Amino acid sequence: MNALTRRQQQVLEFIQTRQQREGLTPTLREIADHFGFRSLTAAADHVRALQKKGVLENQPSRARSLRVVSPWQGLRRPVADIPIFGSIPAGIPESRVQDAKGCLSIDVASLGIKPTPRTFALEVRGDSMIGRHILDGDLVILEHGVAPRNGDVVAALIDNESTLKTLVLERGRVWLRSENPRYPQLIPASELVVQGVMMALVRRRKG
Amino acid sequence: MNALTRRQQQVLEFIQTRQQREGLTPTLREIADHFGFRSLTAAADHVRALQKKGVLENQPSRARSLRVVSPWQGLRRPVADIPIFGSIPAGIPESRVQDAKGCLSIDVASLGIKPTPRTFALEVRGDSMIGRHILDGDLVILEHGVAPRNGDVVAALIDNESTLKTLVLERGRVWLRSENPRYPQLIPASELVVQGVMMALVRRRKG
DNA sequence: GCTGATACTGTATATTTGTACAGTATCAAA
DNA sequence: TTTGATACTGTACAAATATACAGTATCAGC
Numbered sequence: 001m002n003a004l005t006r007r008q009q010q011v012l013e014f015i016q017t018r019q020q021r022e023g024l025t026p027t028l029r030e031i032a033d034h035f036g037f038r039s040l041t042a043a044a045d046h047v048r049a050l051q052k053k054g055v056l057e058n059q060p061s062r063a064r065s066l067r068v069v070s071p072w073q074g075l076r077r078p079v080a081d082i083p084i085f086g087s088i089p090a091g092i093p094e095s096r097v098q099d100a101k102g103c104l105s106i107d108v109a110s111l112g113i114k115p116t117p118r119t120f121a122l123e124v125r126g127d128s129m130i131g132r133h134i135l136d137g138d139l140v141i142l143e144h145g146v147a148p149r150n151g152d153v154v155a156a157l158i159d160n161e162s163t164l165k166t167l168v169l170e171r172g173r174v175w176l177r178s179e180n181p182r183y184p185q186l187i188p189a190s191e192l193v194v195q196g197v198m199m200a201l202v203r204r205r206k207g
Numbered sequence: 208m209n210a211l212t213r214r215q216q217q218v219l220e221f222i223q224t225r226q227q228r229e230g231l232t233p234t235l236r237e238i239a240d241h242f243g244f245r246s247l248t249a250a251a252d253h254v255r256a257l258q259k260k261g262v263l264e265n266q267p268s269r270a271r272s273l274r275v276v277s278p279w280q281g282l283r284r285p286v287a288d289i290p291i292f293g294s295i296p297a298g299i300p301e302s303r304v305q306d307a308k309g310c311l312s313i314d315v316a317s318l319g320i321k322p323t324p325r326t327f328a329l330e331v332r333g334d335s336m337i338g339r340h341i342l343d344g345d346l347v348i349l350e351h352g353v354a355p356r357n358g359d360v361v362a363a364l365i366d367n368e369s370t371l372k373t374l375v376l377e378r379g380r381v382w383l384r385s386e387n388p389r390y391p392q393l394i395p396a397s398e399l400v401v402q403g404v405m406m407a408l409v410r411r412r413k414g
Numbered sequence: 415g416c417t418g419a420t421a422c423t424g425t426a427t428a429t430t431t432g433t434a435c436a437g438t439a440t441c442a443a444a
Numbered sequence: 445t446t447t448g449a450t451a452c453t454g455t456a457c458a459a460a461t462a463t464a465c466a467g468t469a470t471c472a473g474c
Contacts, residue, residue: 063270
């Protein structure tokens with residue numbers, strides 16, 4: 001009953017791809033064109049069949065209202081796009097698109113914060129923050145321009161590279177600390193630029 | 208030049224909300240209706256202004272082709288929806304929508320895996336896996352039905368609760384190990400159900 | 415051999431939708 | 445004071461679009 005035919009899978013995949021790539025689902029005409037149907041009804045039939053099988057939804061009489069149904073779609077929250085930078089030379093004056101290495105898209109609720117235009121992500125290199133359970137390869141989401149508190153993990157510009165450190169207030173002075181015994185421990189933060197404060201983290205699969 | 212007026216912000220927000228909630232951007236008529244405009248042109252004017260300011264895009268003569276522009280949109284990859292379960296009593300026979308506590312939406316590339324219908328997420332309770340740098344409150348993404356390898360982090364059903372453990376092959380037998388010295392170390396896995404293998408992790412902001 | 419589901423062609427039509435044109439009024443900047 | 449941007453009303457129309465109806469052909473299951 002729920003099994004899709006090969007043709008239906010092709011049609012569904014086409015709709016889904018267009019939805020992801022262009023943000024718009026195709027019209028019946030566009031479906032027909034893509035598959036070389038000379039009749040709209042062919043496309044309409046497939047859409048009807050996919051609806052019947054519960055994998056496609058439709059708002060009657062509305063243009064481009066096809067939607068591929070994910071069982072969890074109803075629970076979906078707004079998704080934010082956060083740029084991933086390799087390293088940030090300056091203090092993020094105006095982070096430009098061409099500087100981004102990629103884009104992390106994640107829903108706001110799971111992130112725990114509301115991203116702003118000053119939110120960005122860095123890929124962690126090395127295990128200098130292993131004491132804070134941040135590993136090599138982790139994607140760290142940071143917020144630029146907020147005041148860091150004592151103990152916050154921050155990104156700082158050291159030797160023209162963005163590096164993660166723990167910010168420490170001690171005896172009225174500000175220090176940056178690595179969280180790995182094998183690394184130099186304390187650096188005076190006076191001359192360093194704090195580029196962002198860590199807000200969240202994404203760890204991809206390893207190996 | 209780029210600053211939006213209050214009215215323009217309202218219009219943009221309306222379009223964005225509809226896009227997120229219904230998956231469709233509104234038509235000019237729907238915008239006009241929502242704001243009580245008696246004329247389509249009022250809506251059209253706002254859309255034109257927002258386009259001019261670069262925060263909205265449009266494919267001419269296409270129905271519902273409005274799209275709110277994020278600077279990073281071009282980099283966006285397909286986003287997957289992964290159900291979040293509180294705990295999973297049985298071996299996930301058919302995880303039903305009503306059992307889901309929420310939904311984690313994240314792009315496939317950042318996740319490092321291609322989610323399947325057997326992908327799900329658990330919220331970590333306690334710090335029994337701190338040795339693997341998994342903290343209380345972390346969101347762990349797991350895959351059901353794949354064969355775990357030695358050293359993989361897995362979710363197992365213990366006392367009717369899903370608990371994370373490290374799977375250890377030793378002397379031809381399978382054990383589950385907690386990664387915290389204060390917890391009981393080894394449990395024979397023979398009678399336990401492995402519900403999933405950890406693939407990725409999301410850490411939200413703390414405090 | 416019959417039946418229902420699938421996979422189409424071809425035509426027609428009502429509705430939805432974007433767009434254009436002609437105005438009015440307000441407000442801030444030059 | 446003038447100019448341009450903003451914020452609308454009101455009307456009209458062509459294009460885009462969903463949908464309906466009448467068929468044909470194939471194939472699997474009964």
